[in-house]
Every structure is written in C-alpha cells, then in structure tokens.
Amino acid sequence: xxxxxxxxxxxxxxxxxxxxxxxxxxxxxxxxxxxxxxxxxxxxxxxxxxxxxxxxxxxxxxxxxxxxxxxxxxxxxxxxxxxxxxxxxxxxxxxxxxxxxxxxxxxxxxxxxxxxxxxxxxxxxxxxxxxxxxxxxxxxxxxxxxxxxxxxxxxxxxxxxxxxxxxxxxxxxxxxxxxxxxxxxxxxxxxxxxxxxxxxxxxxxxxxxxxxxxxxxxxxxxxxxxxxxxxxxxxxxxxxxxxxxxxxxxxxxxxxxxxxxxxxxxxxxxxxxxxxxxxxxxxxxxxxxxxxxxxxxxxxxxxxxxxxxxxxxxxxxxxxxxxxxxxxxxxxxxxxxxxxxxxxxxxxxxxxxxxxxxxxxxxxxxxxxxxxxxxxxxxxxxxxxxxxxxxxxxxxxxxxxxxxxxxxxxxxxxxxxxxxxxxxxxxxxxxxxxxxxxxxxxxxxxxxxxxxxxxxxxxxxxxxxxxxxxxxxxxxxxxxxxxxxxxxxxxxxxxxxxxxxxxxxxxxxxxxxxxxxxxxxxxxxxxxxxxxxxxxxxxxxxxxxxxxxxxxxxxxxxxxxxxxxxxxxxxxxxxxxxxxxxxxxxxxxxxxxxxxxxxxxxxxxxxxxxxxxxxxxxxxxxxxxxxxxxxxxxxxxxxxxx
Amino acid sequence: xxxxxxxxxxxxxxxxxxxxxxxxxxxxxxxxxxxxxxxxxxxxxxxxxxxxxxxxxxxxxxxxxxxxxxxxxxxxxxxxxxxxxxxxxxxxxxxxxxxxxxxxxxxxxxxxxxxxxxxxxxxxxxx
Numbered sequence: 001x002x003x004x005x006x007x008x009x010x011x012x013x014x015x016x017x018x019x020x021x022x023x024x025x026x027x028x029x030x031x032x033x034x035x036x037x038x039x040x041x042x043x044x045x046x047x048x049x050x051x052x053x054x055x056x057x058x059x060x061x062x063x064x065x066x067x068x069x070x071x072x073x074x075x076x077x078x079x080x081x082x083x084x085x086x087x088x089x090x091x092x093x094x095x096x097x098x099x100x101x102x103x104x105x106x107x108x109x110x111x112x113x114x115x116x117x118x119x120x121x122x123x124x125x126x127x128x129x130x131x132x133x134x135x136x137x138x139x140x141x142x143x144x145x146x147x148x149x150x151x152x153x154x155x156x157x158x159x160x161x162x163x164x165x166x167x168x169x170x171x172x173x174x175x176x177x178x179x180x181x182x183x184x185x186x187x188x189x190x191x192x193x194x195x196x197x198x199x200x201x202x203x204x205x206x207x208x209x210x211x212x213x214x215x216x217x218x219x220x221x222x223x224x225x226x227x228x229x230x231x232x233x234x235x236x237x238x239x240x241x242x243x244x245x246x247x248x249x250x251x252x253x254x255x256x257x258x259x260x261x262x263x264x265x266x267x268x269x270x271x272x273x274x275x276x277x278x279x280x281x282x283x284x285x286x287x288x289x290x291x292x293x294x295x296x297x298x299x300x301x302x303x304x305x306x307x308x309x310x311x312x313x314x315x316x317x318x319x320x321x322x323x324x325x326x327x328x329x330x331x332x333x334x335x336x337x338x339x340x341x342x343x344x345x346x347x348x349x350x351x352x353x354x355x356x357x358x359x360x361x362x363x364x365x366x367x368x369x370x371x372x373x374x375x376x377x378x379x380x381x382x383x384x385x386x387x388x389x390x391x392x393x394x395x396x397x398x399x400x401x402x403x404x405x406x407x408x409x410x411x412x413x414x415x416x417x418x419x420x421x422x423x424x425x426x427x428x429x430x431x432x433x434x435x436x437x438x439x440x441x442x443x444x445x446x447x448x449x450x451x452x453x454x455x456x457x458x459x460x461x462x463x464x465x466x467x468x469x470x471x472x473x474x475x476x477x478x479x480x481x482x483x484x485x486x487x488x489x490x491x492x493x494x495x496x497x498x499x500x501x502x503x504x505x506x507x508x509x510x511x512x513x514x515x516x517x518x519x520x521x522x523x524x525x526x527x528x529x530x531x532x533x534x535x536x537x538x539x540x541x542x543x544x545x546x547x548x549x550x551x552x553x554x555x556x557x558x559x560x561x562x563x564x565x566x567x568x569x570x571x572x573x574x575x576x577x578x579x580x581x582x583x584x585x586x587x588x589x590x591x592x593x594x595x596x597x598x599x600x601x602x603x604x605x606x607x608x609x610x611x612x613x614x615x616x617x618x619x620x621x622x623x624x625x626x627x628x629x630x631x632x633x634x635x636x637x638x639x640x641x642x
Numbered sequence: 643x644x645x646x647x648x649x650x651x652x653x654x655x656x657x658x659x660x661x662x663x664x665x666x667x668x669x670x671x672x673x674x675x676x677x678x679x680x681x682x683x684x685x686x687x688x689x690x691x692x693x694x695x696x697x698x699x700x701x702x703x704x705x706x707x708x709x710x711x712x713x714x715x716x717x718x719x720x721x722x723x724x725x726x727x728x729x730x731x732x733x734x735x736x737x738x739x740x741x742x743x744x745x746x747x748x749x750x751x752x753x754x755x756x757x758x759x760x761x762x763x764x765x766x767x768x769x
Contacts, residue, residue, distance in 0.1 A: 066660035204733065274725065412731065416701060423752035424659035430756040435671055459753045 012054070013061045016042050018160075020065035020626065023153065026248060026263065030448055036267060037153035039065070040124075041161020044117060048100055048162075049169060052088055059084040070137070078131025086154065087125030087421060090117050099169070104163045104229070106286070107279045114275065119314055120152040149260060159274050160240060164233040174228040180289030187235065190219050195239040198253070199266075200246030211253045212418050213243075213269055220277045229281045234278060240270050249497035294628030304379075304394035309388065310357055312337045315388055324379065324396060326371055335385065352383055353390055360385040366397065404473060408462055411469045426455045463554045464594040468577065471601045478520040478606060484632040485517050485555050492528035499536060514546060515555045516630035519606050527610070528597040531559040531623050534595065539620070555629045558613060560622040566615040574612065602629070649768060650674045652683030652693040654710065655728065656702050660752070664697065667757040672762075681705030685713055692719055695768060696702075697760070700729040711747060728752055728760070755758045 019038035026036055030282060043058045062080035070076060093406045094103050098112035100289075125147055133140060176184075196202040198237045218241050223232040246252045247266045248259065254266040263392050270289060296306050304321035306314060314332040337344050344350050352363040361381045370376050378401040382393040429452045433439060440448065470476050489509060500507050519523070535544045542562025549556045566574065600610040610624040615621035656662040658673050661677050668675040678684035682704040688696060690725060697712075700707035707727060714720030725747040732751075749762060 221738060416733075417728045419753040420657050420660065421731060424657065424663060426753065427667075427757045428664045430758065431667060434758060436757075462753070469733075631682065 002261055008050075008056050009054075010019065012042065012046050012057055016058065019067070020062070024065070024069050025159075026244070036240075036263065037150075038158040038161050039083065040086060040117075040154040040157035041123065041159070042157075043083065044090045044094070044120070044158055044163065045165035045169075046096055047087045047091035047161045048103075050167065053092070055084050058087050064444060072135060074139075075131050075135040075137060078134070079128045082124040082131070085127060086120045088134055092118035093120070101166055102479075104166065104278055104282060106282055110278050110282060113162070117158040117162070118151075118155055121151050121158065124154060125150045133378070144261075145397045148192040149264060152264055152267055152271075156271050156312070157275055159271050159278075159588045160233075160236060163274075163278060164237060167228075167230040167233055171232075172230065174226070177369055179476060180227075187219065187223055187231075188238070189229070191216070191238055192220060192242065196246075199243035200248075200249065203249040203276060208252060208255055209248075213253050215264050216461055217273065219583070220273065221280065224277055224281045224284050229278075232277060233274075236270070236274055241531065243270070259637070268368055290319070300454060304392070304396075306392045306394075308337065308353060308392060309389040309392070310356075312353075312357075324369075324377070324394060328374075328482040333458050349381055349383075349392075349433075352381075353392065356385050356390045366401075373439035380395030405464055408469065408473050408475060411466060415462050415466045419459065422455060422459050422462070426452070426459065430457065460478050464598060467598045467602075468594055471598065474603070476605050478523070480606075482518050482521055483521055483524075484514045485548055485557060485627065486514055488519075488521060488524050489518070489528060489548075489557070492525045492537065493532060493546075496529070496532055500544065502535065504541070505536070508545040510545065510547045512548055515550055517627040518630040519627050520602075523606065527602055528557070529560075529624055530599045531625065534623070535559055535561035535563060535621075542620070550629065551626070552630050554608060554626040556624050556626045558622055558624045560613075560620065562620040565617040565619050565621055567617055571612050572616060594596065599625070648674070648694070649766065650676070650678050650693040651689065651697060651762060652678065652684065652688055652691065652697050653697045653721070654678045654681065654702065654707065655699045656680060657699075663757060664760065667761060668764075671761050675678060679703075681707060681710045687724070688720065689717065693723070695724045695726065695764060697726050697728050697764075700731055724748070726750055726760075726763060726767065744756045 004164060016039045019042060023037045024037065026465060037400035041064065043062075046054055046058065059080050062502070063076050065071065066076035066079045082542040093116035094113060096102060098109050098116060100104065103109040103113050128150065129143060129147055132146075133143075160382040191394065193203055194215050197204055197206050198215055201208075220232060220235060222238075223235050243252060243254075243266055244263065247255050247262050249255075252266075254262045254269065256262070258267065287419040299320075300319060301320055304324050305316075305318040306321045309315045313336050317329055317332045319329065322332060325332070325341070329394060338349070347369075349367050352365065355361055362385060364379075365381050367379050367381050368376055369379055377396060377398045379393045380397050384391045384393075429438060429448055434454070467476075486509075493507060493509070495517055499505065532544060532546070539561040540563070545558075545560045547560065549558070575596050579596060596610070603610040603625050607628045610623070610625045613622040613624040653661060653664050653668070653675055655664065655677065658679075662681065663729070664712055665675050665677055665757050676693065677689060678687045681702040682697065684722070685705060687693075688710075691737070698707045698710060702710070705713075708728070711725055711727075714723065727747055729749070729750045730752050748763060748767060750760060755763075
C-alpha cells in the first residue's frame with residue numbers, strides 16, 4: 001500500500017519534472033517562460049484525482065525543475081509557489097463548481113474548465129514573473145510579452161494534458177476487436193503521416209507557406225466518432241508533439257515568424273482544435289451513453305419491441321422479439337419479415353401491420369403464433385404508426401391464456417358438478433309436487449315449496465357466478481336474432497305472474513305497436529326477469545308497470561314500480577358486483593347482488609345499456625334497458641327460434 | 643298417452659339420482675325407457691335396441707356424449723335418430739361448440755328444466 005503510494009507520487013514527480021525540463025528547453029523569450037507547459041496540466045489533473053494533499057509533490061517537482069534550470073533558490077521557490085497555487089486553485093474550482101473528474105463530459109463543463117484553468121494560470125504567471133522581476137532575471141519592459149507567452153504555455157498544457165490524464169485514469173468502456181484495431185492502426189498512421197508532412201516536412205515536403213494545418217482536423221473528428229476520448233486525446237498529443245518538434249525545427253505553416261511567435265501561434269491552433277474536439281467527443285460520448293441506456297433498457301424488457309420499415313424489413317428488434325420469434329437480433333435486422341417467417345403475410349398481425357403502414361392506423365390485438373417447430377404461443381400485439389414505419393410491441397401472454405383457459409374450464413366443471421345434484425333435487429321436488437309419487441301429505445306442501453324455492457335460489461346463484469366469470473373472461477357469446485319486444489316481455493313475465501298475483505300487485509304492460517329488436521333472446525329474458533324480479537322483491541303494494549319507447553335506433557323498456565325506492569347515494573353502488581343495498585322497509589331480501597351487474601353487462605354486450613331512470617325513497621324506482629332496434633319484418637320461424 | 647306407449651327412449655345418464663328420476667317420470671308418462679350409465683354402454687344399447695329417441699348427457703365416463711353422438715351420426719340408423727342433449731354445461735362452453743351446427747340435436751339445461759319440461763320436449767320432437 002505504502003509502496004504503491006510512493007511509486008504513484010514518484011511518477012507524478014518525474015512526469016512533472018521531465019515535461020517541465022522539456023518545456024523550458026523550448027523557452028526562448030525567457031528561460032522560464034515556456035511556450036508549451038505540460039506540467040500545468042499534470043498538476044491540475046493530479047490534484048483533481050488525488051486531492052489537495054498532493055500539493056507538496058507538485059511544489060517539490062516545480063522547485064527542482066526551476067532550480068536545475070537557473071540554480072537560484074529564491075526564484076525557484078517563487079515560481080514553484082506560483083505553479084502549486086495554479087494547480088490548487090484550478091483543481092478546487094473544477095472539483096467544486098464543474099463536476100470534478102466529469103468536467104469534460106459536457107460542453108458546459110469544458111467551458112467552465114477553460115475559465116477556471118485560465119484564471120488559475122493568471123495567478124501562477126503573475127506570481128512567477130513577479131519572482132523573476134524581484135530576482136532581477138526579467139526586465140519590466142518585457143513583462144507583457146513574457147506574461148502572454150507564459151500564460152499561453154500554461155493554459156495550453158492545462159487544456160491538452162488535463163483531459164488526457166483524466167481519461168487515461170478513468171474506467172475504460174471501449175470494446176476492441178480486430179476490425180477496430182485495424183481502424184486504430186490506420187488512424188494512428190494517418191495522424192503521424194499528415195501532421196508529419198504538414199508540420200515537420202517528414203515523409204514528403206509541403207512548403208511552409210501553405211496553411212494546411214487544418215488537414216489534421218478530419219482525422220481527429222473520425223477518431224472522436226469512432227473511438228473513445230482516450231484515443232482521440234492521444235491522437236491530439238501525438239499531433240502536438242510532432243507539430244511542436246517541426247515548428248522548433250523551422251518547418252510547417254507556423255514557422256514563418258520568430259521562434260516564440262511560431263510556438264505561440266501553433267499553441268493557439270492546438271488549443272482551439274483540442275477544445276473543439278473535446279466538445280465533439282463530449283457530444284458523441286453523451287449520444288453513445290443515451291444509446292447504451294436505451295439499448296440495455298429495450299433488451300431487458302420482457303415485452304417485444306420492434307420497428308418495421310415500409311418495406312417490411314426489421315429496422316430494430318430488441319432481445320425479447322428475437323427470443324419470442326426464436327431468432328437472433330443479427331439474423332432479423334435488415335431482413336424482411338416474409339424472408340424470416342415464411343407465410344407471415346397470411347397472418348392477422350401482418351394484415352394490420354400493412355394497414356398501419358399504409359393508412360397510419362394503430363391496432364391492438366391478441367394473437368396466436370405458431371412457430372416453425374409447431375409449438376404455439378399467445379401474444380398481445382400493439383401496432384403504432386411511426387415516421388420510420390411501424391412500431392410493434394408484443395407481450396407474451398401464453399401463460400396468461402393458459403391460466404385463463406384453466407380457470408374458465410374449472411368454473412365450468414365446478415358449476416356442472418354443483419348443478420347436477422341441484423337438478424336432481426329440483427326435479428324430484430317438482431315430481432313429488434306433481435303427484436308423481438302419490439298424493440302429497442297436506443303438512444308437507446309448505447315445506448316442499450320452501451325447498452323448491454331454496455333450490456331455485458341456489459341454482460340462480462350458480463348461474464350468476466358462472467355469468468360473472470364469463471363476463472370477466474370476455475367469453476359471453478351472443479346468439480342474435482330478430483324478435484318482437486312484446487313477445488320477450490310476455491315470456492319473461494309468464495313465470496313471474498303468479499308471484500306478482502301472490503303479493504296482490506298489479507302488473508301493467510302499456511300497449512303500443514309491435515317493435516322489433518335484434519338481440520340474444522335468452523339474455524333479454526334474463527335481464528327482464530332480473531328487473532321485474534327486483535321490482536317484485538322491493539314492492540309491497542301498488543303496481544309494476546312496463547312501458548316501451550322507441551328512441552332513435554333503440555327500443556327502450558322501462559320497468560317502474562311503486563316500491564321502496566333507492567336513496568341517491570346508493571344508486572351508483574347498485575351496479576357494483578355483490579352490492580346489496582339495505583332496505584329497511586323491504587326487510588331481508590335474498591340475492592347475490594350480481595343481477596344488475598350481469599344485466600347491464602349483457603345489455604352493453606348487445607349494443608344497448610341499462611340504467612336507473614328515476615328513483616325516490618318511498619315512491620318507487622324506474623329502471624330502463626335499451627336494446628338495438630330491428631327494422632326488418634320478423635317472420636314466424638324467427639319468432640319461434642329458441 | 644295411447645300414442646306414446648310404444649315409443650322407446652334411451653337415457654344415457656351417469657348420475658344415479660337423475661337417471662332414476664327421469665326413468666320414473668318417463669315410465670309414468672307411458673314410455674318404454676332404457677338406461678345406460680356410460681357413453682360406451684349408451685352407444686352399444688342404441689345400436690342394439692334402436693330407440694325412437696335418445697336423452698344424452700355430455701359429461702359421461704368411458705366415452706363422452708359428444709363422441710357418442712358423432713359415432714351415431716355416421717351409422718346408417720344413428721344418423722337420423724333424434725337426440726336431446728341433457729346437460730348442465732352452458733351452450734357456449736367449449737365442449738359444446740358446434741353441437742347444433744354439425745350434429746343436429748336438441749339441447750336442454752338440466753338445472754333449468756323440470757322433468758315435465760323434458761317430457762314436453764320429447765313429445766314435441768316425437769310428434
């Protein structure tokens with residue numbers, strides 16, 4: 001642990017010292033005023049990475065670099081103090097106000113870095129030159145040119161070296177393969193060739209007066225798009241080394257001026273290119289990050305997500321689509337659906353996809369899919385039009401369908417099992433009452449009729465439970481036909497008439513012309529039985545009135561009674577499953593509380609509705625059911641149809 | 643009653659109570675009634691005794707009612723015999739799909755029909 005720390009500190013010391021000595025080698029206006037000052041970047045990056053406690057290493061490295069150049073302790077101490085302050089101020093501002101290590105991840109961060117580093121370099125430069133003046137090495141008349149050279153050298157070092165170190169020490173996410181390696185070699189070769197030719201006249205000679213420095217930019221843009229920021233910054237570093245070397249040798253477009261001016265111009269060029277490329281790499285990295293997030297989100301979704309082009313080619317498929325279709329993503333991408341799944345054009349999904357692509361209409365459906373191996377699966381498919389074609393979302397509901405099927409089969413079997421003994425009880429009682437087993441003892445008549453009523457109640461409960469399970473599984477099947485509503489009312493009231501008479505109630509059916517309805521006869525009789533049965537249950541005196549009206553395309557049947565009525569607050573609850581409103585005046589009334597719910601669902605399924613028309617406590621209620629009107633004349637065979 | 647005396651009815655019903663109940667009712671109504679308690683037995687009795695009408699339950703041991711009906715419908719005699727399906731399954735249950743369309747037959751819900759209703763239906767069919 002200790003050893004690795006010593007090695008780390010030594011490496012920082014050496015990197016600072018060596019790059020500092022190289023920089024001072026290039027100083028021309030003043031021994032200490034380097035046009036390229038890489039140590040600035042090393043100091044800022046090291047202090048960002050390892051914290052301000054590292055400052056003594058920077059201070060010592062800066063001190064020895066200067067001492068070995070001038071041999072003056074006082075001046076070296078002064079300059080080293082300025083260099084250390086520069087690193088500390090810049091790293092403090094960047095860490096606290098620009099995201100620290102992530103400073104180069106956005107254009108905003110890059111701008112902040114330039115401002116903070118530029119400000120910190122001013123401190124260092126002013127402090128350093130003041131030390132030189134006090135030590136008598138620099139002259140006051142050269143102050144301005146020395147200051148500019150020194151500051152430009154420092155800021156250039158900061159701009160190029162700080163990101164380089166930060167990205168080289170960051171967790172590396174780029175995946176290399178042979179193709180990428182080859183591309184990388186080409187890029188490296190290109191950078192060396194172009195910058196060598198443009199700035200150093202190696203490989204082939206380009207006249208210095210031709211301003212061709214920009215030729216390097218396309219290569220750096222290529223690197224930014226195809227590679228990680230680490231590779232791109234290294235490419236800039238290689239270009240910087242070759243160009244500085246060439247310019248000091250008097251080659252390249254910036255060598256036409258004095259050595260110092262040449263280096264300053266080159267440095268400005270390198271700074272602008274670095275900042276521009278840094279901003280581009282930040283954008284590219286951000287785009288790649290967003291792509292990665294979407295890719296991993298889409299691939300981790302259990303729902304299938306695919307984009308199909310107007311030519312039925314797979315433009316995008318996530319992992320789930322590939323799995324659902326028993327193919328790989330690579331197999332599907334770019335290929336047409338017909339090529340991948342022969343015969344798919346005959347499927348429902350394809351039909352709606354085509355419709356969506358042509359007419360831009362969305363569609364949702366449950367679809368059975370048969371695989372090439374013969375196995376089957378159920379999918380809930382959602383097709384949406386998008387600018388590239390169509391988006392298809394598919395959710396595997398095979399298990400859901402199986403469970404649903406099992407549940408329905410179970411309820412069906414269970415109800416069958418319950419109905420069988422109930423049928424026997426009901427049948428035997430009816431036969432006993434009919435005298436099929438001899439004359440019934442007077443004392444048994446009442447108990448037997450109670451058993452019959454209770455048995456019928458049990459049968460009704462089983463039937464209602466079964467109806468609810470059918471409604472919820474969306475398995476209600478309609479057997480539509482044309483009937484006269486009057487006939488259906490007649491049939492529904494036939495069984496209830498004796499009970500109505502028993503309670504001394506009046507049943508009034510308002511007369512009017514015969515009206516045809518297109519309905520499922522059994523369901524309408526069940527609805528009417530329920531409404532009239534409810535009136536009968538909750539009415540102690542008065543009447544039950546049935547009225548028919550023709551409203552637009554609907555035939556509306558009103559069932560009105562003079563019963564207990566329903567309080568306003570209870571009216572909405574009536575259609576809830578298992579809802580039984582307590583009626584004081586009606587006493588204890590039997591029922592599952594499913595009747596109105598089932599009736600309304602059946603009415604809606606047939607294209608109509610069911611509602612409370614009006615109700616007042618103590619005065620009675622009126623319920624209404626609307627049914628689809630049939631304009632066709634109804635023939636006799638239809639009327640008889642069961 | 644006179645006209646019904648010679649009519650033979652085959653009842654295929656595995657529930658003992660229901661079987662006994664229908665047998666009693668139809669005997670009282672003057673029919674000759676035979677009872678089978680499984681699909682297999684029902685099919686064999688049908689071919690052996692050639693009844694005028696068959697009351698057929700659907701959920702039966704050995705061979706279900708639908709299979710019995712399908713097998714009867716390919717027999718030269720069986721293709722025309724009136725069959726009343728007596729069951730407690732709902733008309734839209736999967737098992738009943740196509741009863742009416744593919745194999746013309748009548749259908750009665752046991753829990754919704756009293757024995758006298760079944761007798762009425764038989765009379766209507768045999769008319």
